Amino acid sequence: MSQEIPYKIYLNENEIPKQWYNVRADMKNKPAPLLKPGTHEPLKVEDLEPIFCTELAKQELDDTTPYFDIPDEIKGFYKMYRPSPVVRAYCLEKALGTPAHIYYKFEGNNTSGSHKLNSAIAQAYYAKQQGLKGVTTETGAGQWGTALSMACAYFGLDCKVYMVKVSYEQKPFRREVMRTYGASVTPSPSMDTDIGRKINEEFPGTTGSLGCAISEAVEVAVKNPGYRYVLGSVLGQVLLHQSIIGLEAKAALDKYNVKPDIIIGCAGGGSNLGGLISPFVGQMLRGEEKYRIIAVEPASCPSLTRGKYVYDFCDTGKVTPLAKMYTLGSGYIPAPNHAGGLRYHGMSSIVSQLYDDGYLEATSVKQTDVFEAAEMFARTEGILPAPESSHAIRVAIDEAMKCKETGEEKNILFGLTGTGYFDLVAYQKYNDGQMEDYIPTDEEIAASLAKCPKI
Amino acid sequence: MSQEIPYKIYLNENEIPKQWYNVRADMKNKPAPLLKPGTHEPLKVEDLEPIFCTELAKQELDDTTPYFDIPDEIKGFYKMYRPSPVVRAYCLEKALGTPAHIYYKFEGNNTSGSHKLNSAIAQAYYAKQQGLKGVTTETGAGQWGTALSMACAYFGLDCKVYMVKVSYEQKPFRREVMRTYGASVTPSPSMDTDIGRKINEEFPGTTGSLGCAISEAVEVAVKNPGYRYVLGSVLGQVLLHQSIIGLEAKAALDKYNVKPDIIIGCAGGGSNLGGLISPFVGQMLRGEEKYRIIAVEPASCPSLTRGKYVYDFCDTGKVTPLAKMYTLGSGYIPAPNHAGGLRYHGMSSIVSQLYDDGYLEATSVKQTDVFEAAEMFARTEGILPAPESSHAIRVAIDEAMKCKETGEEKNILFGLTGTGYFDLVAYQKYNDGQMEDYIPTDEEIAASLAKCPKI
Numbered sequence: 064m065s066q067e068i069p070y071k072i073y074l075n076e077n078e079i080p081k082q083w084y085n086v087r088a089d090m091k092n093k094p095a096p097l098l099k100p101g102t103h104e105p106l107k108v109e110d111l112e113p114i115f116c117t118e119l120a121k122q123e124l125d126d127t128t129p130y131f132d133i134p135d136e137i138k139g140f141y142k143m144y145r146p147s148p149v150v151r152a153y154c155l156e157k158a159l160g161t162p163a164h165i166y167y168k169f170e171g172n173n174t175s176g177s178h179k180l181n182s183a184i185a186q187a188y189y190a191k192q193q194g195l196k197g198v199t200t201e202t203g204a205g206q207w208g209t210a211l212s213m214a215c216a217y218f219g220l221d222c223k224v225y226m227v228k229v230s231y232e233q234k235p236f237r238r239e240v241m242r243t244y245g246a247s248v249t250p251s252p253s254m255d256t257d258i259g260r261k262i263n264e265e266f267p268g269t270t271g272s273l274g275c276a277i278s279e280a281v282e283v284a285v286k287n288p289g290y291r292y293v294l295g296s297v298l299g300q301v302l303l304h305q306s307i308i309g310l311e312a313k314a315a316l317d318k319y320n321v322k323p324d325i326i327i328g329c330a331g332g333g334s335n336l337g338g339l340i341s342p343f344v345g346q347m348l349r350g351e352e353k354y355r356i357i358a359v360e361p362a363s364c365p366s367l368t369r370g371k372y373v374y375d376f377c378d379t380g381k382v383t384p385l386a387k388m389y390t391l392g393s394g395y396i397p398a399p400n401h402a403g404g405l406r407y408h409g410m411s412s413i414v415s416q417l418y419d420d421g422y423l424e425a426t427s428v429k430q431t432d433v434f435e436a437a438e439m440f441a442r443t444e445g446i447l448p449a450p451e452s453s454h455a456i457r458v459a460i461d462e463a464m465k466c467k468e469t470g471e472e473k474n475i476l477f478g479l480t481g482t483g484y485f486d487l488v489a490y491q492k493y494n495d496g497q498m499e500d501y502i503p504t505d506e507e508i509a510a511s512l513a514k515c516p517k518i
Numbered sequence: 519m520s521q522e523i524p525y526k527i528y529l530n531e532n533e534i535p536k537q538w539y540n541v542r543a544d545m546k547n548k549p550a551p552l553l554k555p556g557t558h559e560p561l562k563v564e565d566l567e568p569i570f571c572t573e574l575a576k577q578e579l580d581d582t583t584p585y586f587d588i589p590d591e592i593k594g595f596y597k598m599y600r601p602s603p604v605v606r607a608y609c610l611e612k613a614l615g616t617p618a619h620i621y622y623k624f625e626g627n628n629t630s631g632s633h634k635l636n637s638a639i640a641q642a643y644y645a646k647q648q649g650l651k652g653v654t655t656e657t658g659a660g661q662w663g664t665a666l667s668m669a670c671a672y673f674g675l676d677c678k679v680y681m682v683k684v685s686y687e688q689k690p691f692r693r694e695v696m697r698t699y700g701a702s703v704t705p706s707p708s709m710d711t712d713i714g715r716k717i718n719e720e721f722p723g724t725t726g727s728l729g730c731a732i733s734e735a736v737e738v739a740v741k742n743p744g745y746r747y748v749l750g751s752v753l754g755q756v757l758l759h760q761s762i763i764g765l766e767a768k769a770a771l772d773k774y775n776v777k778p779d780i781i782i783g784c785a786g787g788g789s790n791l792g793g794l795i796s797p798f799v800g801q802m803l804r805g806e807e808k809y810r811i812i813a814v815e816p817a818s819c820p821s822l823t824r825g826k827y828v829y830d831f832c833d834t835g836k837v838t839p840l841a842k843m844y845t846l847g848s849g850y851i852p853a854p855n856h857a858g859g860l861r862y863h864g865m866s867s868i869v870s871q872l873y874d875d876g877y878l879e880a881t882s883v884k885q886t887d888v889f890e891a892a893e894m895f896a897r898t899e900g901i902l903p904a905p906e907s908s909h910a911i912r913v914a915i916d917e918a919m920k921c922k923e924t925g926e927e928k929n930i931l932f933g934l935t936g937t938g939y940f941d942l943v944a945y946q947k948y949n950d951g952q953m954e955d956y957i958p959t960d961e962e963i964a965a966s967l968a969k970c971p972k973i
Contacts, residue, residue, distance in 0.1 A: 069530075069531045069597075070531060070597040070598065071531075071597075073528055075524075076524045076525065076526075142524075142525040142526075142608075143525065143609065143899065143900040144900060153597075154598065154672075172627055173900060173901075174896065174900055174901050174902045174937070213900055216896075216897040217609075217897075217898075217900075235942070235946065236691075236939070236942035239942040239945050239946045239949060240902060240942065240945075242945075242946075242949045243893055243896055243897075243902065243945050243949060244896065244897060245897065438698055441629065441671075441698055441699065442671040442672075442698075442699060442700065443672075444598065445598040445599060445628060445629055445668055445672075446628075446629050447629045447695060447698065482629070484691070484939040484940075485939075487690070487691035487694040487695065490694050490695075490697075490698050491690065491694045491697075494694060494697045494698060
């Protein structure tokens with residue numbers, strides 16, 4: 064126990080996990096099945112095959128297989144940017160004067176700048192294996208689109224990204240990274256698709272929405288032979304791929320006999336949180352160990368803390384299957400002054416069920432408090448964090464300060480999902496004292512939830 | 519020799535070098551001394567003390583001490599982002615089909631995004647040690663200003679950055695990173711200084727130049743008690759601090775018994791190149807080993823390949839000491855279509871002398887060829903390289919392709935100095951096919967050189 068902990072704990076390359084862990088296999092209460100929008104029947108693999116690669120459709124519906132071998136080609140790609148380090152935040156601890164030991168799993172050390180690459184490379188691989196020409200997707204802020212572009216470049220797949228028009232125009236650098244990786248990036252709504260043309264006609268001058276971009280990407284995938292649609296969060300397959308985060312983090316901490324008392328992750332659709340906590344929750348589900356797990360969401364988009372656990376559409380356009388999840392209603396859109404990601408109306412069915420069963424807590428934080436924590440972290444730990452990741456930083460700091468009061472030497476682990484190089488418009492607002500907070504009223508949330516389908 | 523080389527060779531934290539190496543100590547032909555502009559007498563420490571910290575002034579003039587202990591506080595900071603990896607470019611090799619083994623030392627894995635942090639933290643440390651309030655500097659593209667802001671935040675020093683006005687306006691994100699680290703960033707020419715007011719009066723609406731920003735930063739340092747001026751390249755002290763790059767690279771390769779046949783670095787003022795090659799050149803100077811070393815400069819700013827080895831001013835404003843160096847004349851400014859950094863008119867006196875003595879070769883490359891290499895590298899190795907670093911990538915690829923022709927299994931090491939997150943305007947130009955090349959005529963260079971002082 065008294066072995067000195069380095070600043071950065073790197074696994075050796077041969078210690079990178081060789082299997083993903085499917086937490087659903089250990090859940091007694093399985094996540095509720097996806098339902099067909101029309102008939103409300105549970106979806107089968109063949110229902111998903113026109114949209115997803117076959118192998119990914121199987122992963123999506125598999126809630127019994129605990130481990131999936133990671134294909135060699137993906138393990139090869141991992142070596143470009145994995146293992147990612149678990150960092151002991153010595154400098155932050157010192158600045159806080161806390162007896163707590165703070166660790167973070169840093170997933171931003173790759174050009175896409177976030178953990179999204181872990182699932183992008185897996186989804187691109189299975190598309191390549193199936194002999195497809197390419198994949199389509201949507202992107203908002205651009206982390207997922209960038210990750211997917213990198214992954215497709217590696218496998219020589221075509222990559223068509225529908226980027227919400229307002230982001231396309233306001234985030235030209237994100238767009239250029241994707242183009243540098245060979246992706247075609249189209250502002251959405253476009254004139255390339257039926258749904259895009261329809262929306263442009265109905266709402267001339269619209270700057271688009273994620274819901275519309277999803278609809279366009281799905282339409283293009285379904286209509287073009289050799290293409291499938293891919294998605295970067297929410298889905299069970301994504302959490303499966305992202306389990307690499309938690310598996311590596313656990314292996315690194317185990318090396319030094321460190322057991323985290325508190326595990327903290329930011330939560331939008333649940334891809335990072337679900338991935339980080341999977342092996343730890345697995346131990347809890349099997350009765351082997353206890354951890355305190357905290358999901359942190361923005362006060363402006365509080366699906367776990369203020370949403371309802373019901374069946375809802377996964378997209379604003381209501382073309383996707385129905386999922387049972389904590390949701391604010393598929394029409395819910397965070398206020399325009401909300402700066403970071405984490406703007407999804409719902410939460411991964413897996414995370415939702417675990418939360419409902421009491422395996423994790425949830426809390427929400429205001430964005431000015433988030434950026435205050437981000438700036439302190441940048442100055443002490445030398446990494447400019449993404450606004451998303453900074454939600455977890457905020458709560459890690461708060462918990463560490465509680466330890467200062469009580470004198471407890473707790474081990475705190477949080478997920479630092481990515482870097483903020485492309486979020487400097489938001490940092491500028493904060494630096495200029497012009498960032499505002501928004502907390503939806505109960506009435507707003509109730510009105511949005513009232514539109515959920517009755518199932 | 520047949521031991522398998524991992525993708526990334528990381529030293530352990532206790533293997534990070536504990537001393538910087540001063541290559542001047544092993545040079546038989548020392549770099550020519552800095553001269554006072556008026557009298558042409560060699561400068562002494564006391565002449566430099568009003569501008570530089572005392573300890574840095576000593577380092578600047580010391581050409582006999584081979585090793586300097588790295589202070590504990592700097593070693594502590596190093597652990598935030600060092601050791602940086604030596605990466606075996608397996609994916610690039612595969613894409614090229616070359617038998618060569620390509621390695622790169624990656625210095626971009628810190629928030630400042632480049633190797634500049636290595637000297638920034640050292641210079642900030644000595645300022646703090648001397649009890650100063652803060653430091654001043656200039657920045658053009660912003661890599662150095664960002665690095666210095668991070669270093670000053672760590673030591674609680676005030677940091678005043680004069681940023682060339684055109685960059686201040688065109689690179690708001692760079693500016694915001696510096697502000698997030700607590701630096702004050704002023705567009706230059708400003709109305710805060712005599713020289714700034716004078717230039718604004720003479721040239722209304724000017725967008726500034728590096729030469730002017732240097733003059734402003736020096737003026738503010740000299741006039742404000744408790745402040746000194748710091749610089750990110752060219753100087754002997756900077757190359758001393760940057761020797762950490764070469765020392766780590768050599769230690770990592772030695773671990774696997776890899777001897778580089780060719781060592782390649784991009785060259786602007788010489789900070790990265792000088793740091794990377796120091797320990798290798800040291801072996802050559804001591805007659806222990808032979809390497810082929812290649813300095814790569816932009817065709818639009820070719821100081822080594824087309825300049826003259828004479829005494830010249832270090833700045834455009836002609837307020838600094840005179841240095842003997844390969845120079846294009848202190849009034850030389852690369853064409854406006856030049857995208858990346860590496861725009862300094864001269865070259866570190868140390869690198870200049872080594873080049874003059876035949877220890878290294880130099881070559882120049884066109885920027886469209888540089889971005890072609892950058893894009894290939896991004897797609898195969900997954901890192902979006904800075905345009906500066908991509909000069910070295912270009913020549914590494916060219917040398918690897920020669921190995922393909924000859925079948926030679928050479929070991930190629932190059933310096934990947936930083937990432938290109940803030941250079942996406944240039945990438946966009948390249949992606950859109952709108953990037954142009956510029957090669958100065960002999961007449962242009964001769965006219966600029968004619969203005970060098972006659973010494």
